Amino acid sequence: MKITLVCAGGMSTSILVQTMVSSANKQALKCEIQAVAISRAKQEASDSDxxxxxxxxxxxxxxxxxxxxxxxxxxxxxxxxxxxxxxxxLKQAVSLVENA
Incomplete structure (x- = not known):
């Protein structure tokens, strides 16, 4: 599963990405999590789940x-x-993917 977080500059979400990765590792969830600026979302997140x-x-x-x-x-x-x-x-992201 690929999860992309978007924010104004892509920087403020980097801490959140780290805590999400830590939680995913504890749960043995296979996922790729990235943070990008909203201005780059179309280019960098088009393959996200x-x-x-x-x-x-x-x-x-x-x-x-x-x-x-x-x-x-x-x-x-x-x-x-x-x-x-x-x-x-992370729970929100997983729920959204499962219910899509």
């Missing part, structure tokens, strides 16, 4: 859905993002 938007770029979720209609796209909750709760965000 799920794209999760950081709350600060939620307003661009509809644009992403239009550009990448074959990818499941949602926004990370402000609480999970603020707490850098990689386990909860």
């Amino acid at each position: 799920v794209i999760l938007c950081a709350p600060q770029v939620k307003f661009q979720e509809a644009m992403l859905k239009e550009q990448l209609p074959h990818v499941t796209i949602a926004t990370i909750s402000m609480i999970d993002y603020g707490m850098m709760d990689g386990e909860s965000v």
Whole structure:
């Protein structure tokens, strides 16, 4: 499973990616997790199973859905993002893929 997190510059999500990778390793989940800037999402996330938007770029979720209609796209909750709760965000991503 390929999970892409998008944010304004691709930097603020790097810590969240690390906590998600740690959680995936503990659960023995095979997945690739990356963070990219919203401006690069179309180019770098078109082969993702799920794209999760950081709350600060939620307003661009509809644009992403239009550009990448074959990818499941949602926004990370402000609480999970603020707490850098990689386990909860990973659970969200897995649930979205399973229910797609």
